[in-house]
Amino acid sequence: MIVDLSYLRENTGNDPDVLRELAGIFISQVQELNQSMQESLKLRDWDQLARQAHKAKTTVAIMGLHGLAQKLKQLELDILSGKDEDLYAECVSAFLQTSQQAIDELHKLIPDLSLKNT
Numbered sequence: 001m002i003v004d005l006s007y008l009r010e011n012t013g014n015d016p017d018v019l020r021e022l023a024g025i026f027i028s029q030v031q032e033l034n035q036s037m038q039e040s041l042k043l044r045d046w047d048q049l050a051r052q053a054h055k056a057k058t059t060v061a062i063m064g065l066h067g068l069a070q071k072l073k074q075l076e077l078d079i080l081s082g083k084d085e086d087l088y089a090e091c092v093s094a095f096l097q098t099s100q101q102a103i104d105e106l107h108k109l110i111p112d113l114s115l116k117n118t
Contacts, residue, residue: 001105002064002065002098002101002102002105003063003064003065003102003105003106003109004063004064004065004066005019005063005064005109006064007062007064008022008062008063016110016111019110020110020111020112020113022062023063023106023110023113024113026059026062026063026102026106027103027106029055029059030056030059030060030099030102030103031103033052033055033056033059033095033099034095034096034099034100036048036052037049037052037053037056037092037095037096038092038096040052041088041089041092046079046085046088047079049075049079049088049092050075050076050079050080053072053073053075053076053079053091054072054076056072056095057069057072057073057076060072060095060098060099060102063102063106065098065099065102068094068095068098068099071091071094071095072091072095074091075087075088075091075092
């Protein structure tokens, strides 16, 4: 499992309705970010990609995806410093794959998620 809901469970009193709502928001945000990051990469719009990486790192960290959050932080820093441009696509690909895996896990971890928020 790559998703770690301990932070959310602790801060929501493990309320299943709140967890379901937050998971739905996460899914919506990462699906939107998946599309926009791919578009920014295709257009080589690095400023926009840095903003998306910044937003994405917070989104994934809340779901306990700390390794991915660290990669996104590094992507943001690399873009802002203008280095390692050849690694941007690799990081976006990791975001796409890992976020999809997280979505799949959330559907298994949170009952009725698919009925409420996707």
